[in-house]
Structure formats: C-alpha cells, structure tokens
Amino acid sequence: MEAKRATIKDVAEAAGVGVATVSRVLSGGSASPRTRERVLAVAAQLDYRPSALGRNLRQRRTGGIGLLVPDLTDTFFGQLAEGVLACARSAGEPVVLGSTGDDPEREAELVGMLLEQSVDRVIAVPSGGADTWTPVTRAGMTVVFAARLPAEPAADDDHGVTADLMLLDGVAPPSAGRAADVSAVSAVPAVLADDGAGVRTAVRYLRGLGHRRIAFLGGPGHDRRVAAFREAVGPPVDEELVVFATGSRDSAYAAASGLFQSRPDLTAVLAAGNVLGEAAVLAARELDLRVPRDVSLVMYDDVPWAELCSPPLTVIAQPGRDIGYRAAELVLRGGRRTRSVVLPTELIVRGSCGPRRQPY
Amino acid sequence: MEAKRATIKDVAEAAGVGVATVSRVLSGGSASPRTRERVLAVAAQLDYRPSALGRNLRQRRTGGIGLLVPDLTDTFFGQLAEGVLACARSAGEPVVLGSTGDDPEREAELVGMLLEQSVDRVIAVPSGGADTWTPVTRAGMTVVFAARLPAEPAADDDHGVTADLMLLDGVAPPSAGRAADVSAVSAVPAVLADDGAGVRTAVRYLRGLGHRRIAFLGGPGHDRRVAAFREAVGPPVDEELVVFATGSRDSAYAAASGLFQSRPDLTAVLAAGNVLGEAAVLAARELDLRVPRDVSLVMYDDVPWAELCSPPLTVIAQPGRDIGYRAAELVLRGGRRTRSVVLPTELIVRGSCGPRRQPY
DNA sequence: CGCTTCCATGGAATCGATTCCATCATGCTT
DNA sequence: AAGCATGATGGAATCGATTCCATGGAAGCG
Numbered sequence: 061m062e063a064k065r066a067t068i069k070d071v072a073e074a075a076g077v078g079v080a081t082v083s084r085v086l087s088g089g090s091a092s093p094r095t096r097e098r099v100l101a102v103a104a105q106l107d108y109r110p111s112a113l114g115r116n117l118r119q120r121r122t123g124g125i126g127l128l129v130p131d132l133t134d135t136f137f138g139q140l141a142e143g144v145l146a147c148a149r150s151a152g153e154p155v156v157l158g159s160t161g162d163d164p165e166r167e168a169e170l171v172g173m174l175l176e177q178s179v180d181r182v183i184a185v186p187s188g189g190a191d192t193w194t195p196v197t198r199a200g201m202t203v204v205f206a207a208r209l210p211a212e213p214a215a216d217d218d219h220g221v222t223a224d225l226m227l228l229d230g231v232a233p234p235s236a237g238r239a240a241d242v243s244a245v246s247a248v249p250a251v252l253a254d255d256g257a258g259v260r261t262a263v264r265y266l267r268g269l270g271h272r273r274i275a276f277l278g279g280p281g282h283d284r285r286v287a288a289f290r291e292a293v294g295p296p297v298d299e300e301l302v303v304f305a306t307g308s309r310d311s312a313y314a315a316a317s318g319l320f321q322s323r324p325d326l327t328a329v330l331a332a333g334n335v336l337g338e339a340a341v342l343a344a345r346e347l348d349l350r351v352p353r354d355v356s357l358v359m360y361d362d363v364p365w366a367e368l369c370s371p372p373l374t375v376i377a378q379p380g381r382d383i384g385y386r387a388a389e390l391v392l393r394g395g396r397r398t399r400s401v402v403l404p405t406e407l408i409v410r411g412s413c414g415p416r417r418q419p420y
Numbered sequence: 421m422e423a424k425r426a427t428i429k430d431v432a433e434a435a436g437v438g439v440a441t442v443s444r445v446l447s448g449g450s451a452s453p454r455t456r457e458r459v460l461a462v463a464a465q466l467d468y469r470p471s472a473l474g475r476n477l478r479q480r481r482t483g484g485i486g487l488l489v490p491d492l493t494d495t496f497f498g499q500l501a502e503g504v505l506a507c508a509r510s511a512g513e514p515v516v517l518g519s520t521g522d523d524p525e526r527e528a529e530l531v532g533m534l535l536e537q538s539v540d541r542v543i544a545v546p547s548g549g550a551d552t553w554t555p556v557t558r559a560g561m562t563v564v565f566a567a568r569l570p571a572e573p574a575a576d577d578d579h580g581v582t583a584d585l586m587l588l589d590g591v592a593p594p595s596a597g598r599a600a601d602v603s604a605v606s607a608v609p610a611v612l613a614d615d616g617a618g619v620r621t622a623v624r625y626l627r628g629l630g631h632r633r634i635a636f637l638g639g640p641g642h643d644r645r646v647a648a649f650r651e652a653v654g655p656p657v658d659e660e661l662v663v664f665a666t667g668s669r670d671s672a673y674a675a676a677s678g679l680f681q682s683r684p685d686l687t688a689v690l691a692a693g694n695v696l697g698e699a700a701v702l703a704a705r706e707l708d709l710r711v712p713r714d715v716s717l718v719m720y721d722d723v724p725w726a727e728l729c730s731p732p733l734t735v736i737a738q739p740g741r742d743i744g745y746r747a748a749e750l751v752l753r754g755g756r757r758t759r760s761v762v763l764p765t766e767l768i769v770r771g772s773c774g775p776r777r778q779p780y
Numbered sequence: 781c782g783c784t785t786c787c788a789t790g791g792a793a794t795c796g797a798t799t800c801c802a803t804c805a806t807g808c809t810t
Numbered sequence: 811a812a813g814c815a816t817g818a819t820g821g822a823a824t825c826g827a828t829t830c831c832a833t834g835g836a837a838g839c840g
Contacts, residue, residue: 064560065535067826078790083828092788112537113477117795122473123537127517132498132505145519149530154537157487157517159505164475170509175425176513177472177483200424304815309724341728364669365725368701427796438820443798474796649824691823 066106086110089191090240093308113153122178125391128170129185130162130281130307133139134335135363136380137185140206143384144183153368162280162307164188171196181394183387187280197248205250206387207380208281251387251396252284253378259288259404262330262376265407270416271328271356275301275319276341277337279312282332285360288332301326305336312339320347320355327355327416334361341369356385358405362408371411378405426466428474435462446470472514482538484514485751488530489545490522490641490667490741495723496740498547500566503744504543511752522640522667524548535662541754543747546570547640557608562754565610566747567740568641600715609758610745611646611713611737618765619648622690622718622736625767631688631716635661635679637700640673642692645720647692660685665696672699680707680715687715687776694721701729712774722768731771 072079075098083101085091088101116122127144129137148155156179158170174182181202183276186193189211195198197203266274276289281306290297300323307314316339319326331337338361341351349355351371359366362377382403390398432439445451445459462468466649476482489497501517508515516539518530527547534542541562546553548569554669557563588621626634636649642664651659659684665675676699679686692695697719701711709715719726722737742763750758 068828072790079827080829081788081789084789087828089819091789095788098581098835103840109532109536111477111826113473114795117471117473117477117797118828120795124516132492133495133500135495135498136495138492138498141517144518145492149518149526154533155517155518156514157501158485158501158509158515166509167675167724172469173512173514176469198672241593309831335724338728363693363725364698365723366727368698368725368729370730371517414789428798429796432820439797440799440820440822441818444819447798449799450817455818471793471796474825475798477796480825664835 065111066108068108068110070105071099071106071108074106075099076350080170082097116178122180122181124156124177124181125388126156126157126158126159126177126179126182128160128167128182130160130187130378132159134333135365136207136270136334136361136378139380140185140387143381143386144388145384146381147385147388147392151152151388153392160185160187162187164192168192175199175201179279181391183298183384183391185281189213193248198301202391203248204387204391205248205252206253207385209250209252209284209380211281211283249390250400251390251404252384252400254384254402255284255378255405256288258378258407259285259330259361260287260292260406261405263289265293265409265415266328266356266358268328269328269356269413273298273323273325273326274322274328274330275303276330276332277312277316277319277336278302278304278332279336280304280307285332305339307335309335311340312336313343316340317346318345320344320349328413329355329357331359332358334359334363334366337361337373337375341373351412353417356413356416358413362406367410369412373412374410375408376405377408379403424697425471426468428468428470430623431468432461432465432467434466435459445530450725454600455694476538482731484516484537484539485748486516486518486531486534486537486539487544488518488520488527488542490520490547492519494693495725496694496721496738498723500545500744500747502746503741503746504566505560505744506741507745507748507752511748517531520545520547522547524552528552532639535559535561541751543744543751545641549573551757553608562751563608564747564751565608565612565613566743567738569612569644571641573642610760610764611743611750611769612760613743614762615738615765616651618646618736618738618767619645619690620652621765622766623649623652625734625769626688626690626718626773627717629688629773632776633658633661633683633686634687634688634690635663635683636690636692637672637676637679638662638692639696639698640664640667645692665699667695669695669699672696673703676700676703677706680704680709688773689715689717689722691719694719694723694726697721697726697733697735701733711772716771716773716776718767721750722766727770729772732770735768736768736770737764739763 067080072082077099081095082099085096086307112123125148127141129141132138145155156174157176160167164187183204183206185207187204196338200354214310218346228415274293274378276286278286286302303315303319305311312335320343331340340357344351344355351357359375362375366373366375386401428439428442428487432442437455437459441455442459445456447557472483485508485573489501492498505515516534516537520527520530524547543564543566543591545567546565553570636646639645647660663673663675663679672695680703689698689700700717704711704715709716719733719735722735725732
C-alpha cells in the first residue's frame with residue numbers, strides 16, 4: 061500500500077542493465093537504441109522519477125530558487141511572486157518561499173534556511189542592508205534584487221542619496237568613502253522599476269495641478285522613492301510632509317491620519333505603496349476630507365482595486381509581474397556579470413487628483 | 421574567495437574527532453562535555469551548517485512542505501500563504517510554492533515536481549478532482565486541503581451536492597455509489613471555512629432586505645458555495661441567475677457584465693470570491709447601476725480594499741490566514757487520522773446592500 | 781588479417797549527512 | 811581484584827543519484 065518510490069537501482073535491475081546506463085539514458089547520454097528503449101519502458105512502467113535529493117547532493121548544485129518578499133498580503137508582491145513562479149515553472153525549477161515581514165532579522169534567518177537547503181540562487185526584495193547581503197553574495201550565492209535595493213547606511217548629508225539615484229539610472233556611483241561594502245552589494249544585479257521617473261512624473265503632474273504642499277507617505281524600502289521625491293519637490297523640502305510608516309497596515313493608517321491632522325494645509329499626497337495608499341484613503345475618509353476636492357492622492361502600484369475606489373485612484377503603475385519574471389531570468393542565467401534592469405513606470409491618471417483648491 | 425561551505429568532515433578534522441561525534445553533538449546525542457564544547461566552538465568558528473540535502477537523503481524524510489494555490493494575486497490566497505509561512509517558519513520548515521492558475525493540469529505537473537523534490541507534505545487549494553488527488557495520497561504524500569475540497573465528479577442529480585454539504589458539517593456522507601475514489605480523497609484532512617453558514621447567512625440577510633431575485637457569481641472551486649446557495653434560495657432555483665467565470669479577471673468581468681445585462685430584473689448579487697466581487701463592482705459601474713440602490717452586493721472575502729469601495733462592501737469574511745496556519749499545523753502533525761477543521765465565517769455588514777427597490 | 785578506434789556498458793567512487801556497531805576506557809559491584 | 815555495566819568514540823555502511831574509468835566487442839582501415 062505504502063508504495064515507496066522506485067529508485068534508479070530498481071529500474072536498472074528490472075531492465076537488466078547497470079545503474080550507470082539508466083542514468084545515461086535518462087539524462088540524454090549515449091546508449092544503444094535497443095537498451096534506451098527498454099530502459100525508458102521500464103522507467104515509465106515503474107513510474108520512476110529521479111530524486112532531486114540524490115542528484116543535487118552529487119552535483120553539489122542545487123535546484124531551486126529562493127524567493128524572499130516582505131508580505132504576500134500586499135498585492136504588488138503577489139504579482140511579483142507570480143512572475144517569478146511563471147519563469148521558474150517554465151525552467152522546471154522549484155521555488156522556496158519566505159516572507160520577511162520587512163524585518164531584517166527574519167530576513168537573515170530565512171537566508172540561513174535557504175543556505176541549509178542548499179538553495180544558492182535567491183531573488184530578494186531586500187529588507188536588510190549591505191551588512192546582511194554582502195556576506196551572502198560572498199558565500200557564493202547568486203542573488204538578484206527585485207523592486208528594491210538594500211538600504212544604504214544612513215548618509216551624513218544627502219550625498220548618499222544622490223549616489224543611489226545615479227545608480228538607479230545605470231551610472232556607477234562615485235567611489236565614495238564606504239565603498240567596500242556598498243560595491244559588493246551594488247555589483248548584485250537587480251530588477252527595478254524606474255522609481256525616479258515614476259515619482260518625478262507624479263510630482264510634476266501634481267505641480268501642474270497647482271499643488272505646492274505635497275506630502276510623501278512612505279514605508280520600509282521606499283528609500284529610492286523618497287529620495288526622488290525630495291529631489292523633485294525641493295529644495296527646500298518641508299520635512300514635516302515626509303512621513304514614514306513601518307510595514308503594518310495599522311502603522312500606515314496611523315501615519316496617514318497623523319499627517320492629515322498635523323498638516324491640514326497639505327493639498328496632495330503621494331503614497332509610496334498600495335498599502336499606504338489604502339491607508340490614506342481610509343484616513344482621509346475618516347477625517348471627512350474629500351478626494352480629490354480637499355486632497356489629491358497619487359498611489360504607487362496599479363492594483364486591481366485602484367479602479368474600484370471612488371474616485372478611482374490615480375496611480376504610478378509598476379510592472380510587478382514583469383519584475384518578478386525578469387528577476388527569475390537573471391537568477392537562472394546566473395551570470396555574475398549581468399547588468400541590472402530598470403523597467404518603466406507609468407502614471408495612470410484616474411480621478412483622485414484635482415486642481416488645488418484656492419485657500420479663501 | 422569562493423569559500424565553499426564547511427562539511428561535517430571539515431569540522432571533525434578541525435576538532436580532532438570523528439564525524440559521528442560531530443553529528444551526535446549537533447543533534448543532541450550523548451557526548452562528553454569536553455568534546456561537545458570543542459566541537460561546538462569549531463563549528464561556530466567555521467560557520468558550519470549541516471546540509472539539508474545530506475540529511476534528507478539519509479533519512480529518506482524530506483524537510484519542507486509544498487504549498488499549491490491558484491493565484492497569489494488574489495489577496496485571499498496571499499493571506500492563506502502568509503498563514504502557512506508563519507507556521508512553517510516557527511517549525512523551521514521550508515515552503516516550496518506553486519501557483520496552479522486553477523488549472524488541474526498545471527496542478528498535476530506541480531505535484532510531480534514536489535514529488536521529485538521529495539517534498540512529501542503538501543497543503544493544497546485543489547483545482548483538480550479526486551482523479552488527481554487519490555493517486556497522490558496513495559503515493560504516500562501527506563496532503564491537507566485548504567479552503568476547498570477537490571471537485572467531485574459531476575453528479576447526476578444533486579445528491580452528490582447534498583453529500584458534500586453534509587461532509588462540510590462534519591457528518592460523514594452516506595456511502596453512496598462511487599465511494600471508492602471519493603472516500604480516498606475525503607479521508608484527507610482539510611481546513612475549510614464554513615461556506616454553508618456563510619452563504620446561508622448572506623442569503624438570509626438579502627432576503628430580509630426584500631430581495632427575491634438574487635444572483636450567484638462563482639468561479640472555479642466554488643462548488644460548495646453554489647451548492648449552499650442553491651439550498652438557501654431554492655427550490656426552485658432560477659438557473660439563469662447562477663453564473664460561473666473561469667479564474668481570470670477578464671472572465672469574471674465578462675460573467676458579471678453578462679449577468680447584469682441579461683437579467684436586469686435581478687436586485688442582488690452574491691459574489692463568491694473577491695476577484696468576482698471586484699468584477700461585479702466594475703461591471704455595475706460600467707452599466708450605470710448604483711450600489712446599493714439598483715443592486716445589492718455581497719462579496720466573499722474581507723479583503724482590505726472592501727472598506728475602500730464606495731459604498732464599502734458588505735462581505736462574508738473567512739479567516740484566510742488562520743486557514744493557512746491551521747493547515748500547516750495539520751500537515752506538520754502529519755497524522756493520517758487528523759480530523760478536518762471548519763472555521764467560522766462572519767457576515768460583515770457595510771454599505772453595499774440596501775432594501776429592494778420596489779418595481780414601479 | 782591484424783591493429784586501432786570508438787561506442788556501449790557496468791562497477792565503483794563520490795557528494796554530506798545519519799546511524800549501527802565495535803572498541804576502549806572508566807567506574808562500580810561482588 | 812576481577813568482571814560487568816556504562817558511556818564516549820570512531821569506522822563504515824547507507825541513502826539515490828552522477829560520473830570516472832576500465833572492459834569488451836564491433837567496426838573500420840591499411
């Protein structure tokens with residue numbers, strides 16, 4: 061009843077050949093048509109499937125790619141994961157999944173788990189910084205970052221931020237002070253959305269509508285977006301209008317609500333992720349602010365429900381699925397010397413932005 | 421530079437002991453405090469991590485649990501996956517993910533992949549029927565179904581449906597005709613939401629508001645929900661008001677739009693999943709039907725954006741995360757003789773349902 | 781006809797862990 | 811003091827595949 065799976069030895073015996081021959085036949089090596097046929101027949105009859113364990117152990121090459129995302133409840137990461145899965149499936153590779161919750165510690169723990177599983181190719185939406193990821197790449201793992209880059213160590217001035225932006229555009233950052241670690245990580249290929257352009261376009265759009273006091277509502281991993289925002293609106297940047305939440309929905313709501321209450325003079329908000337956008341809509345409604353009459357809203361991520369809101373949300377769309385798919389392609393190609401990929405974003409204008417209401 | 425990982429042999433040599441001793445120390449066997457200390461020190465210094473490959477091969481027991489969901493883009497499955505991941509993480513087990521797209525063929529292919537990986541514990545939101553899953557359980561895999569049961573073969577009358585409903589309520593179905601296959605699959609433990617109660621409550625609620633022509637908008641895997649719906653509204657059941665879409669968003673939209681257009685006399689819709697609810701809102705808006713004035717809407721799944729719609733959507737909430745977590749617990753316990761779990765649903769009344777407008 | 785070449789083939793080593801079993805030292809009992 | 815029990819320890823087998831290498835037979839060529 062408990063039929064244990066057939067091994068290569070069983071097949072060899074049943075076919076009256078040696079295990080080496082079976083292995084050769086199944087992996088396309090040379091064999092006489094006669095034996096090949098017989099081996100294939102026996103293998104089919106026994107429903108033989110080679111064990112990935114044995115193969116991987118011998119070849120010291122692991123199958124499988126690891127996927128680390130912050131939160132699968134966030135539709136964007138769901139899209140990204142679907143992209144990775146699609147590519148992996150067509151390559152016949154299994155995907156080992158981990159959810160980091162935007163917690164660098166959990167991320168490191170999950171990386172360790174992948175290492176134990178001998179998964180040596182990873183696609184990560186990183187939460188930790190270079191201190192997490194440099195050792196990983198040095199340990200021989202093939203890493204591809206998706207949608208984000210690891211946070212850089214806090215910069216004294218905003219020079220670091222500038223360097224980050226330049227990196228985004230494909231230009232190598234000037235070899236600055238703390239080059240050692242950063243360079244190891246920035247050599248890692250990445251698949252990113254063009255956050256610079258996305259944010260710039262959105263800010264320009266809001267400006268065109270007359271908005272001057274535009275707030276930024278960010279979360280973990282939105283460093284590049286806030287940097288682009290600062291560049292686009294300033295200087296001077298009204299720092300009170302730049303607020304950050306942690307990953308949770310509660311925190312996002314608190315941040316949004318706090319923002320609206322502490323600065324009733326703001327007229328537009330750029331939410332750097334769909335969870336934040338959701339929170340902004342909720343908070344605005346709670347405070348009886350009408351969108352877009354009282355406050356205009358642009359949200360990152362073109363999630364399906366953006367269209368369902370009333371008014372439908374104007375969004376910065378980034379191709380989540382494509383990001384995942386391309387990242388999987390890169391990690392499967394595995395070349396160290398693969399260049400990063402930046403995919404375009406698109407501002408999709410719906411109904412959540414209006415002209416600035418004149419103060420009276 | 422390409423430091424390959426340390427093996428148990430390296431540790432043994434460095435510590436001046438045999439490999440058996442190292443293994444014993446690391447897996448809690450007996451060893452003298454003196455050597456234990458030395459081995460641990462060396463292991464730490466070499467950053468040694470036992471390879472799961474070697475261990476699993478030897479023990480013929482695989483680590484890891486497989487997770488098969490239809491679509492990670494659907495927030496509900498994202499929640500479910502997060503639940504599974506949370507439980508797996510606390511047990512230190514890796515999770516291998518597959519997305520079936522509600523395609524039984526793809527599902528079967530993914531199961532084969534898991535088999536090759538020697539993953540013998542699976543949590544599945546099944547797309548295929550008993551013909552897919554019976555062989556799997558017979559092959560010795562520990563399977564737990566989540567959120568759904570495999571479709572039963574089409575019944576001649578609605579007797580099969582009734583049996584299914586009774587199973588849902590924890591009562592064994594009467595040993596009917598085609599018992600062989602079905603029983604093998606229905607012996608598989610499952611973690612389900614109480615769809616019967618959820619749908620019943622929703623229908624009763626709509627009836628209480630005066631609605632008589634209530635439509636059901638379903639998708640793949642909603643057999644139990646439609647059965648409960650039929651039972652709750654009928655007989656007689658107006659079959660034109662029961663429509664099904666395939667998994668895609670386009671198909672859902674087409675089904676919803678077709679429904680509204682072909683039967684303008686309907687006054688309420690029960691959408692059996694959040695993607696379908698989304699489609700219903702969209703289609704209604706496109707056809708200038710006001711919710712809830714012209715048509716009332718109840719949606720399955722309390723996704724975060726349900727509150728963002730205007731009006732906010734009345735939903736049947738099912739605890740996606742809990743379903744995943746409990747399913748993971750069951751599959752880890754691994755007992756054949758585990759009973760299924762049915763978790764409660766809750767009708768959350770918001771603003772998408774109103775009294776039936778009197779025809780004039 | 782004899783030699784070389786080439787191909788099919790099977791035995792055995794290997795990957796990294798666990799675990800059975802034999803060995804040896806130590807301490808305790810009678 | 812001798813024998814026995816106990817516990818620490820290392821060697822070797824094992825898991826299921828791949829792959830190196832040796833062997834043997836057939837075919838080709840001078």
